[in-house]
Amino acid sequence: MNTFxxxxxxxxxxxxxxxxxxxxxxxFFALIxxxxxxxxxxxxxxxxxxxxxxxxxxxxxxxxxxxxxxxxPDTEDGTLDLLxxxxxxxxxxxxAKIVAHWITxxxxxxxxxxxxxxxxxxxxAALPVLMFSLFIGTIGLSAIGAAAAALGAxxxxxxxxxAILVLPLNIxxxxxxxxxxxxxxxxxxxxxxxxxxxxxxxxxxxxxxxAAAAALRLNEE
Amino acid sequence: xxxxxxxxRFLTFARKLTPWTWGAxxxxxxxxxxxxxxxxxxxxxxxxxxRIMYVHVPAAWMAMFVYGSMAMASAVAFxxxxxxxxxxxxASAPIGAVFTALALVTGMLWGQPxxxxxWVWDARLTSVLILFFLYLGYIVxxxxxxxxxxxxxxxxxxALVGAINLPIIKFSVDWWNTLHQTxxxxxxxxxxxxxxxxxxxxxxxxxxxxxxxxxxxxxxxAEIASRRLRTIRLGLEAIPA
Numbered sequence: 340m341n342t343f344x345x346x347x348x349x350x351x352x353x354x355x356x357x358x359x360x361x362x363x364x365x366x367f368f369a370l371i372x373x374x375x376x377x378x379x380x381x382x383x384x385x386x387x388x389x390x391x392x393x394x395x396x397x398x399x400x401x402x403x404x405x406x407x408x409x410x411x412p413d414t415e416d417g418t419l420d421l422l423x424x425x426x427x428x429x430x431x432x433x434x435a436k437i438v439a440h441w442i443t444x445x446x447x448x449x450x451x452x453x454x455x456x457x458x459x460x461x462x463x464a465a466l467p468v469l470m471f472s473l474f475i476g477t478i479g480l481s482a483i484g485a486a487a488a489a490l491g492a493x494x495x496x497x498x499x500x501x502a503i504l505v506l507p508l509n510i511x512x513x514x515x516x517x518x519x520x521x522x523x524x525x526x527x528x529x530x531x532x533x534x535x536x537x538x539x540x541x542x543x544x545x546x547x548x549x550a551a552a553a554a555l556r557l558n559e560e
Numbered sequence: 561x562x563x564x565x566x567x568x569r570f571l572t573f574a575r576k577l578t579p580w581t582w583g584a585x586x587x588x589x590x591x592x593x594x595x596x597x598x599x600x601x602x603x604x605x606x607x608x609x610x611r612i613m614y615v616h617v618p619a620a621w622m623a624m625f626v627y628g629s630m631a632m633a634s635a636v637a638f639x640x641x642x643x644x645x646x647x648x649x650x651a652s653a654p655i656g657a658v659f660t661a662l663a664l665v666t667g668m669l670w671g672q673p674x675x676x677x678x679w680v681w682d683a684r685l686t687s688v689l690i691l692f693f694l695y696l697g698y699i700v701x702x703x704x705x706x707x708x709x710x711x712x713x714x715x716x717x718x719a720l721v722g723a724i725n726l727p728i729i730k731f732s733v734d735w736w737n738t739l740h741q742t743x744x745x746x747x748x749x750x751x752x753x754x755x756x757x758x759x760x761x762x763x764x765x766x767x768x769x770x771x772x773x774x775x776x777x778x779x780x781x782a783e784i785a786s787r788r789l790r791t792i793r794l795g796l797e798a799i800p801a
Contacts, residue, residue, distance in 0.1 A: 507693040511732035557713035
């Protein structure tokens, strides 16, 4: 458990302090939201109707940003070899890295989103659901992303490869997350999509660490 | 099957079988096309445009079937470390991607006169499009890692993760929107299609499957040959001049 906490702490600190870390993905998220009115015009009715989907698309893209720093630096400086020797199973090492990535991307985004919501004229009643859906959904995004990061760890300039691997797998999160927020705006119950979103996250939290650990083990042979 | 895990034995076997599978595929395709385009009755509502179905539906079947075999081959490679299973999975991916593209394109050609639009964001169209991107991701991963054995290891895991995710994506997209007609061949109460249309459809399905097997043999043989070539070239480079 100490090892788990140490990895988590190390990765969170790296994420907060490094230049390509948490601040960058939060700024990127905000930028996508700011850019939209310039592309689609400032009419508040249009912005209101696209806001739920837009926030979720922005979240999908912003969580991609930190993925390269989840596994890649550790394979380069040899940290990974030491982690392999530690008594902690590789799955849990990856889980610590997933949680760290989530804290430095998804968590910050979900805390930021309610403040950006009014800029796209999102209903005030929808803000808590937006925050909550991002809060539970982005953990799943980090889990799937970590598996892809482990697969791409041996790829040169793997950023764009990562995006192609990850984004199709993230579509369920986008569908359920955006429709939960849209449901609130349409005065219907958001609990069904939220439960599906939670289910997707739970599945991703099982599949992600196992797949990532398998990918890391295969690379050592 | 174990006996054919040896690449050399597989090559001898595949070399003998390739012309036969090509012949069988061509025969089934000719018969199927004749039945579909000439013998089958035109649809009472859609007229001759309904004949697109005979090339469209088998392509969509193959899009899923090939992904299934790719995932199976990856699982075999993952569990038993069969080198040929990786080769089979790698060889399948572009074939499956082309079948998927064919299903999408023929579907669009049919959708324009029937639905009045080339593309709608309907659940089935969307999930086939996502399947196409999963194929692309798999192909990109193979080409991004230079050394074949490392690429194979990564690709196996990706194919399996994709296979686990596919039902979830399918379900979420269905939940999101539905317009496409429901299944009319594989149903528990039997097909709802008259035999005059079902026979050409199934013949075309058989032809596409045989075509896949023939192409798979060719691509697998090419892959094994190119790996040998790579080994020879690396060996030559290692010898000091």
